[in-house]
Amino acid sequence: MKGSEALLKALEREGVEVIFGHPGGAIMPVYDALYDSPIRHILVRHEQGGVHAATAYARASGRVGVVMATSGPGALNLVTGLADAYMDSTPVVAITGNVPRALIGSDAFQEADVTGVTMPITKHNYLVQEVNDIPRVVREAFHIASTGRPGPVLIDLPKDVQLSEFTGTFEVELDLPGYKPTTKGHPKQIERALDALERAEKPILMVGGGAQHAHGELLAFAEKTGIPVITTLMGLGAFPGHHPLWLGMPGMHGTVAANRAIHHADVILAIGLRFDDRVTGKVSRFAPHAHTIIHVDIDPAEIGKLVRTHVPIVGDARLVLREMLKGAKPLRLASWWRELEDWRTRYPLRWKPRPHLQAPEVIRAFAEATGGHAIVTTGVGQHQMFAAQYFPVTRPRSFITSGGLGTMGVGLPFAIGARVARPDELVIDFDGDGSFQMTLQELATVVKYGLDVKVVILNNGYLGMVRQWQDLFHAKRYSEVYLADSNPDFARLAEAYGIKGVRVERKEDLMKGVEAVLSTDGPVVAEFKVYHEEGVFPMIPAGGAAEDMILEHPEEREEVEA
């Protein structure tokens, strides 16, 4: 057996069923072996599409996503996607070919120092020098990627190693003396946390992406205690978006209720989140009344990194919540809820109605038509924030977006990965005209594998989010954000790929458009031409605090808000 076959065998033993990838010279032996392997391969048109698809596959399924690429240019095309997976703690294993060992370091054709390049954006990486190491390295890579704080791991395989005769064993024992994640929270700290909650007058539960797998425990804990729940962008879906205990998303484009709740809270229970600056705003002004911040995270380095923590609990969100559930009691929060209810009813999410079709109403229409029962992926920009605001997902692992890195172009490949992972689910990609054009070549992948994904482009003719900042903070000097003069006809573009295209331009055609998308059996690319100067509100300007929240465009303000 060759090294290449040993690699596939080792992947099979990890339960890998599908690999996203793109071949090339330095990985050809593996592709040759793939020809006879039960593992399914999805050929993408660009390696970036492959790594994003693997990321969404992981996030939608809870399993490890696998991507493969050739050396040099192929591997370097993974960089953005690996960084994206790293920032959002997603378990991905990337396998790259490299030039033969003898040529490494010689500036050989298609050589790049990929382990060097990816060191800061992977949880760990390997350059395999010895063919018999393959099973051990694969075992370790999957273990490291999927346990503790998940993250991407890269395995770089020189071509001659792939071609060498494998004489080793697949029965390898994990021996990682420097890697032992703590999963069980410390009982004393858990006790302290429960104690603080019991005595709290204005407690809140903040949930991030690290609690997606703890949704059952979260729901039980929230319902038992009656504590208000806030989910970050990465936490969306970890708690049902229709639940009365849910206050929405915090941060820059969060709801008034969520941000005010944080501002007034006395005890914060934060689970599986890392206090990103898009959530906290200016850290020194974050949660000024919170005398107790309880932070549950599997990565000890996150605790106390940005926000002072009074009760640190290192552990897996699910196991910690299970323990907490045992001691949890119903909290007396009637007056706190009156305050929250008041904010919630006085300041619901809303958009200023206009004669034009508008992005939020398109998303709201899809949310209503599906009952929130879909897997949503997004690009990055205003449409992403609108999707987060107006499409309350009902189930975990159902809102897949680029949180930490904010990577434009993830929408379509994310939809591909999500659909491959969960072929029975409705998958909708809400995308921007700018974001979509960064990876639209993956429409070919959609066609090749008949993937039923619904791409909904909210076409405002601008790099909308940048335009909004220029509008608010750069005196409307719209520098290099105009797209409408050169955008393609998206519906016809889709048709060129053999995909159904839909175009909706007028407000009155909205429902017809939604219906056309949802009733199509198979992939659709739908372009909704939306108002070109919409802004996302509420908004806390970068570096601001909850009190600095603006509820609507300053020039469009009709009444002074309290």
Add this chain to the structure above:
Amino acid sequence: MRHVISVLVQDHPRVLNRITGLFARRGFNLESLAVGTTHVPGLSRISLVVSGDDHTLEQVEKQLNRLIEVLKVTDHSEPHVERELALVKVHVAGVEERLAVKDIQEAFRARVVDVAQKSLILELTGDSKKIDSFLEALRPYGILEVMRTGAVAMSRGERTLKVREKREAV
């Protein structure tokens, strides 16, 4: 505040790269780094001198601990021994300078390891402050070259950088 940190690592290729990369990427201030093998095959020990406030130091330790090949991190706040080795090539113009340098050498208990017509190489071990003073004393004579290894450190007494029972203490 200056801290001396010991790190026990698996001596895999690029492990140093990961450590220095971490410092560069996260903006930690690394003053010196010294590496060597231990008596346990496959394990190396690194001494780092880092400056920063308590919060930074906590992050340095936690981020180092996140690296898969890092087995143990200790910040030497407890009583410890700290040593650095320096080689100093100093210019000696004539007999007078030679005698003066010899006085300094004796005062610091340094050793002469090379003698040439117009220069000497002196070797000194000690904590970093001692080496600083040594260099200050030699400066007037014309220092031609200095090579310092960076501090290495070890806790006093029974404390060791142990990994786990199965392995020998290091």
